Amino acid sequence: MAADELGEFERIARFFAPLAGPGGLGLLDDAALVECRAGRQLVVTADAIVAGVHYLPDDPPELVARKLLRVNLSDLAAMGARPLHYVLTTAFPAEINPEWLGRFAEGLGEDQRRFRIDLLGGDSVGTVGPAVLSLTAIGEVTAGKAVRRSGAKPGDLVWVSGTIGDAYLGLRLLRGEYSELSPEHRAYLVRRFQIPDPRTQLGPLLRGIAHAMIDVSDGLLADLAHVCETSQAAAIVELDLVPLSPAAEVIVERDPAMRPRLATGGDDYELLFAAPADAAERIVALSSRLGVPIARIGRIEPGAGVRLADAYGRTIVVEQAGYRHF
Numbered sequence: 001m002a003a004d005e006l007g008e009f010e011r012i013a014r015f016f017a018p019l020a021g022p023g024g025l026g027l028l029d030d031a032a033l034v035e036c037r038a039g040r041q042l043v044v045t046a047d048a049i050v051a052g053v054h055y056l057p058d059d060p061p062e063l064v065a066r067k068l069l070r071v072n073l074s075d076l077a078a079m080g081a082r083p084l085h086y087v088l089t090t091a092f093p094a095e096i097n098p099e100w101l102g103r104f105a106e107g108l109g110e111d112q113r114r115f116r117i118d119l120l121g122g123d124s125v126g127t128v129g130p131a132v133l134s135l136t137a138i139g140e141v142t143a144g145k146a147v148r149r150s151g152a153k154p155g156d157l158v159w160v161s162g163t164i165g166d167a168y169l170g171l172r173l174l175r176g177e178y179s180e181l182s183p184e185h186r187a188y189l190v191r192r193f194q195i196p197d198p199r200t201q202l203g204p205l206l207r208g209i210a211h212a213m214i215d216v217s218d219g220l221l222a223d224l225a226h227v228c229e230t231s232q233a234a235a236i237v238e239l240d241l242v243p244l245s246p247a248a249e250v251i252v253e254r255d256p257a258m259r260p261r262l263a264t265g266g267d268d269y270e271l272l273f274a275a276p277a278d279a280a281e282r283i284v285a286l287s288s289r290l291g292v293p294i295a296r297i298g299r300i301e302p303g304a305g306v307r308l309a310d311a312y313g314r315t316i317v318v319e320q321a322g323y324r325h326f
Contacts (some may be wrong), residue, residue: 004256012086013285015101015104015105016088016105016119016122018235020118020119020120020121022099022118023035023118023120024295025087025264031070031121032085032087032120032121034084034085034120034138036140037140039142040140040141040142040143041046041140041141041142041143041146042138042139042140043076043079043138043139043140043141043146043150044137044138044139045079045136045137046072046134046135046136046137047065047068047071047072047075047135048132048133048134048135049064049068049071049132049133049252050129050130050131050132050133051077051130052132052134053130053241055067055194056174057130059194060103060194061100061101061104061107062103062104062110063104063107063194063195064104064107064133065103065104065105065107065111066107066108066110066111066195067107067194067195067196068109068133068135069086069108069112069115069135069137069193070111070134070196070197070198070269071196071198071217071269072086072136072137073115073117073188073198073200074196074198074199074215074217075137075215076137076139076198076200076203076270077199077200077202077203077204077215077271078203078213078214078215078271079139079141079146079147079148079203079213080141080145080146080147080156080203080204080206080207080210080213081139081140081141081146081203081204082139082140082141082200082204083115083117083137083138083139083200084117084138084139084140084147084264085117085118085119085120085137085138086107086117086118086119086120086135086136086137086138087119087120087121087135087136087138088108088119088121088122088133088134088135088136089122089123089124089125089132089133089134089136090122090123090124090125090131090132090134090288091125091126091127091129091132091134091136092124092126092127092131093126093127093128093129093130093131093208094126095317096131100200105203111248114150115198115200117137119133120125120138121137124205137261137325141204141207142207143176145207145208146207147203147206147207147210147212147213147273148212148213148225148230148278149213149214149226149227149230149231150212150227150230150231151210151211151212151231151274152166152211152212152227152228152231152233152235152274152300153211153231153233153274153276153300154233154300154301154302155276155277155299155300156211156212156237156274156275156277156299156300157274157275157276157277157279157280157298157299157300158224158237158273158274158297158298158300159272159273159274159275159283159294159295159296159297160216160220160242160243160270160271160272160273160294160295160297161199161202161270161271161272161292161293161294162197162199162215162243162268162270162292162293163243163244163245163248164220164242164243164244164248164262164263164265164268164270165242165244165245165261165262165263165265165266165268166188166189166192166193166245166247166248166268167189167192167193167196167265167266167267167268167269168261168262168265168266168268169193169247169248169251169262169265170189170190170191170192170193170194170268171267173186173189173190173193174190174193177237178251179252181247181250182271184245184247185247185250187299188245188247189245189247189248190215192245193267194269196268196269197245197269198215198269199215199269199270199271199292201289201290201292202271202286202292202294203271205286205290206271206273206275206286208273209243209275209279209282209283209286210275211273211275211276212227212230212231212273212274213227213271213272213274214226214227214271214272214273215269215271215272216266216268216269216270216271216272217266217267217268217269218266219263219264219266220237220242220263220268220272221237221262221263221264221306221318222264222266222306223272224237224272224298224306225276225305225306226270227306228300228304228305228306231274231306233300233301233302233303233304234300234301234302234303234304234305234306234307235298235299235300235301235305235306236298236299236301236306236307236308236309237263237297237298237306237307237309238297238298238309238310238311239259239263239308239309239310239311239316240310240311241260241269241295241297241298242259242263242295242297243293243295243297244259246264247316248262260308260316260318261309261318263318264318274300275282280296311317
């Protein structure tokens with residue numbers, strides 16, 4: 001039985017009402033009710049993913065749901081916010097069946113428990129094209145304390161959490177490349193593409209340390225360029241300092257030309273931030289406390305733009321700094 005045979009309200013009651021929190025009112029009303037605590041600001045972000053573009057049609061539906069939620073939580077983390085709720089809008093083709101929707105809802109439920117958030121509501125429509133899934137996440141931050149993109153200053157050091165390029169390689173692997181990799185490395189890279197790990201603990205703890213912050217979605221160089229543009233500054237990134245996973249290192253050892261591409265690949269969902277040089281000890285201590293690698297990869301300078309440099313300071317030219325949406 002196709003999902004549309006259930007009817008819109010039956011589908012909502014069956015798959016999504018169990019995910020609603022108190023503010024969602026059982027998904028029985030036209031809108032939700034959200035409290036904002038005194039002295040806090042709500043932080044709101046929205047992202048959409050499209051079948052065949054951001055995930056593959058054969059990807060497990062529970063992983064699609066978790067990726068959809070996590071890419072939005074990463075945006076909240078990049079502003080130092082704690083996640084609270086989300087709103088979901090889906091445009092599914094008629095061939096989506098109840099089993100797929102059930103697994104999709106299970107994936108949302110699993111990550112709701114993990115990140116302690118709940119569903120407020122949304123919308124569900126049909127489409128004759130590929131599935132389009134849009135999620136709006138809502139978080140909170142102490143009033144006036146959100147970390148913006150615009151605060152980077154010359155002299156700041158540039159840092160990034162985790163490792164870079166894994167999701168880019170995972171997508172290439174799913175498209176048939178790197179068949180020679182070990183099963184362990186293959187599984188790791190695919191997982192990094194399918195299920196990003198938003199740094200929801202790290203982000204809020206960087207408030208008061210980071211001058212500017214962004215999550216790496218379009219590519220490390222492209223997203224750092226966003227920080228530089230809004231901060232009216234320039235940056236240099238030392239390619240050899242960009243952290244790679246063991247799986248990515250294997251690929252780079254066989255094909256050194258791949259290393260610069262990993263700084264442009266996107267879908268990493270790591271936190272990229274600028275902080276004063278005297279904050280280095282606090283950042284290293286935070287890395288150790290959370291068990292999250294954080295690497296210094298460059299610095300902020302006067303001027304404009306982002307420059308990628310080799311170990312000798314020579315500029316490395318890249319064809320495209322990151323993913324282009326249009």
